[in-house]
Amino acid sequence: MDQKSMQIDTIKKGVFSLAASPLYAYRMENGYQPVIGEGSLETEVFFIGEAPGKNEALSGRPFCGRAGKVLDELLQEAGL
Numbered sequence: 001m002d003q004k005s006m007q008i009d010t011i012k013k014g015v016f017s018l019a020a021s022p023l024y025a026y027r028m029e030n031g032y033q034p035v036i037g038e039g040s041l042e043t044e045v046f047f048i049g050e051a052p053g054k055n056e057a058l059s060g061r062p063f064c065g066r067a068g069k070v071l072d073e074l075l076q077e078a079g080l
Contacts, residue, residue: 004041012036033060047071 015034035052055065
């Protein structure tokens with residue numbers, strides 16, 4: 001595992017176990033996951049969402065709900 005991957009793994013573990021966070025109890029009650037992100041750590045462009053929707057929070061994956069569909073359409077129209 002390279003250094004970037006190890007750093008991201010450390011961040012993910014820290015966020016998942018951050019019981020002192022005011023959102024922790026809410027996440028546990030509702031079965032929500034932190035949405036850390038995914039994809040290449042060597043990318044030149046990345047997207048940051050404002051806040052995860054319900055689908056994202058349940059799956060822990062970014063842009064998998066309605067906003068993700070809109071983003072996909074916009075990227076397709078832009079030829080990306």
